[in-house]
Amino acid sequence: MNLFELPDKDFDSRFRTAADSAGYTFSEEGWEGLEKKLNRWERFGPAFRRISGGLIIVLMGMVVFLIIKSPGAGETENSFNQIVQHGIIDIPDQDGPGLSPDQDGPGLSPDKDGSGLSPDEDRTSEWTGQPAPGSNENNRISAAENPVLKQNKQDQAATGKLNPDNTHSKYDIPGKNFEGRYIFSPHKQNYPGNRLTGLGPPEVRKVEPGNLVEPGNLVEPGDLMTEHKSRMLGIIPKKPESPGFGYSLNLMLGPDFSGVGANTYGTGTFAGLGLELYFGNRFSLIAGVSYARKKYAVQDDEYSAPSPGIWTYGQVPDQVDIACHVLDIPINIYYSIFLSRKNRFFAGAGLSTYLMLTEEYHFEYEDSYYTDLIREYTLKNENQHYFGIVNLSAGYTRNINDKWAWQVEPYLKLPIQDIAAAKVRLNSFGALISLKYRFR
Amino acid sequence: MVDIFENKDLNPILNGCLKNDRKSQKLLYKHFFGYAMSICIRYTENRADALEVLNDSFMKVFTNLKNFNQERSFKSWFRRILINTSIDHLKKEMKHQYLERIEEHEIGHHHSFADQNIGHEELISLVQGLSPAYRSVFNLYVIDGYNHQEIAEILGISEGTSKSNLSKARMNLREMLKKIERNEFIRIAR
Incomplete structure (x- = not known):
């Protein structure tokens, strides 16, 4: 039977045998060609890899920086919720319905029950007409667990001026003059665009005569705590000029x-x-x-x-x-x-x-x-x-x-x-x- | 005869290659040249292309040898490199070349009339005469033992196309063999 008449299986088998049996002798010319390639590779290949590797590292570094530097939307919202719930800071504000001391706003009061929430927490909903996000029982954080409150307590301990009645955070320090310096103010005036509080955006304000000042909120150059709080408040760090x-x-x-x-x-x-x-x-x-x-x-x-x-x-x-x-x-x-x-x-x-x-x-x-x-x-x-x-x-x-x-x-x-x-x-x-x- | 392909004696050569020692590299090249060529030649159209694919494969071996686990079979690893490099070459070829009609393929006059007399190299040269699309499927399926699903993945085609190309490849090879027979018959008759 001719080869072209064989059934597929036998036909394939003939080609398989041919492939396995074909012998080829070493080619010196082939080796010389490869040797040239190898020489070129050794001369330029590593340099190419180093540069392209460096480029990749630079690009990856840029991506990592971008990820680190851009805060997630959820992160800002949660931070702000915590501030609103726990009343991290406030200062007297005569321009708007802010959380001034005379309104008994949820200031920097370490809560009595250790729940992490001040007794006035629900005032948030009074301002907005809706429940404060995350203000349900499940979201309550104990003072011991809450890093913000812990830090707040540490601040107060450091100044040696704890709020005497533990009802609000506003206190003055006799003999200390902070006039002309800067403090954080979380909200200044009604601000309908703020869906969380209905209050104005946080800002850095100059201390005016008669302002009550919490030292922890003073803006100190290079003060990490201040920077941290500014982030918590959602204050956008000052951009480079x-x-x-x-x-x-x-x-x-x-x-x-x-x-x-x-x-x-x-x-x-x-x-x-x-x-x-x-x-x-x-x-x-x-x-x-x-x-x-x-x-x-x-x-x-x-x-x-x-x-x-x-x-x-x-x-x-x-x-x-x-x-x-x-x-x-x-x-x-x-x-x-x-x-x-x-x-x-x-x-x-x-x-x-x-x-x-x-x-x-x-x-x-x-x-x-x-x-x-x-x-x-x-x-x-x-x-x-x-x-x-x-x-x-x-x-x-x-x-x-x-x-x-x-x-x-x-x-x-x-x-x-x-x-x-x-x-x-x-x-x-x-x-x-x-x-x-x-x-x- | 000692089979260096599977022998542990290969490790010193590989270690030399890892240090870019030319002598070791040449030794490895020499030992595996015939084996590598027997694969590359089937996937390419001519010996020059086969040599190019073979050298590209060896370059990959020498530049990636550090990734090779010496406890495993070098031959299998190398075979995979050879086939992959051949397929890459075929894909490039396919981009530049339309399917060649079987009638246009010139069969050499050195083939003998009786099929049993057709040598192994002649049979391989028939495979080389197939169009790149048919050649790749025929080689992968018939000789290298891949199934249609694997071939479809390797070549980026459907399984149906793979089966169809295999069938056409066989048909073309049969046509070539018939043509050889006719030419030989005419030659003898003269």
């Missing part, structure tokens, strides 16, 4: 890794000067001029002939080593993802124009019988790629003082055009270290 409109001069320097594909990245340099314009708190625009030296190698179908007829006898090089001197003119927009007085994490994107100053090609022929092949080729100012490269970056800025800052910025440059005479899809990555001088 908006830079508004301004500009800075950035001096940039860093390594540049360029290549095509995965295994041909060479190390070059990147140096430049940029002008960064700030728009409000979050956005900035940077434009500048940078010089980059890019070295890389290409093989097979990764490149085209840089000049027609350059392959003598039709012999194509096995590898082309390329070194380019490039003027990189970037226009990038940065967005500050996290911003504080000293630190900034940002992400940026934009486009670059490459002006190819020089392109140096070195052609490598292996086992060629011809001795007169062109092996070197140089081009000057031949190619320009306007907005031909996409820039992506993320980084961190640290303010040294009002004027100076340093910045580290891992970046990735991806081509949207074929680059240079060899028409390569030239990728670059690296990390820029910048020194910034702010003019305003």
Whole structure:
């Protein structure tokens, strides 16, 4: 029976046997090809991994910061509920129906029954016309368990001035003058938008003459308790001063890794000067001029002939080593993802124009019988790629003082055009270290 | 004959490879070249492509060897790498190539008339002549022992497509064999 007439099972079996029996001898040529790949990998692979790893760590760090710094909606609401229920703080307020002492508001009274709730807790519902969220029995927290009350008691113990009748928290300290200093005030006036209390939003107020002051509510610079309470009150921490409109001069320097594909990245340099314009708190625009030296190698179908007829006898090089001197003119927009007085994490994107100053090609022929092949080729100012490269970056800025800052910025440059005479899809990555001088 | 594939003697070579020792790497390459080529050649269209896939697979071995548990079979681990790399290559090939009609495939003149005389390498070259879609399913199912569900997952196709491609692959191979027979008959008649 012919093979093509066999039933499927036997037919398959013949091919299986053939696959198992076919013998192939070792190829020295194959090993040489692999050895070259291994050499390239050992030269550039670890650098590629380190930079991309660094970039990932920076991005992850930014995400972690964002998660830590943004309070959850539920957290704010619960904190505020606790404040309302337990009357953590209050100060006299003559402008509105706040929890002034003469109204017997739920001040800072450590409750007598240890339930964590003051006897006046239900006044909250009087103000809003609805039960205070979380004011049912199940939500009661004992004073011993309630960190807020515990802290409150500690505060009072520290001042040595416990409320004599334990009915409210307002007390004065004879002989102490807090006039002109700042305290927290949870609510100032009717504020219909506040669905929890119907009272105004918490605020930081200046102590006026005649105000009763609880020392625990005094705003002390660097006072962690104060900061904690401000968070509990839902007071948004004061944002760093908006830079508004301004500009800075950035001096940039860093390594540049360029290549095509995965295994041909060479190390070059990147140096430049940029002008960064700030728009409000979050956005900035940077434009500048940078010089980059890019070295890389290409093989097979990764490149085209840089000049027609350059392959003598039709012999194509096995590898082309390329070194380019490039003027990189970037226009990038940065967005500050996290911003504080000293630190900034940002992400940026934009486009670059490459002006190819020089392109140096070195052609490598292996086992060629011809001795007169062109092996070197140089081009000057031949190619320009306007907005031909996409820039992506993320980084961190640290303010040294009002004027100076340093910045580290891992970046990735991806081509949207074929680059240079060899028409390569030239990728670059690296990390820029910048020194910034702010003019305003 | 000592089978180094399963022998503990392989561990010193692997340890050398872990230290990027070229001699150990070459030794490993030499030992496994025939085995690796017998897999890669079936999934690719020609020997040059097979060599490329083979070298890519070895690169994966050398750069990921630290993840390999030496108490397990190196051969099985390597086989998986070879097949995965071959499939990746085939997927790329499929992107650039439409299904090739069986009539357009030129059968070499070196095949003998009687089927029992067709050599193993000739049979494999017939598999290489299949379109990438048929070749991948035929190899995975018939030779490498995957079932249709696994093939569907690997190739990102439905089980029905896998079965259909297998059936068409067999049909194409039978057609090729018939064509060989016809050509051989004509040659002998002349």
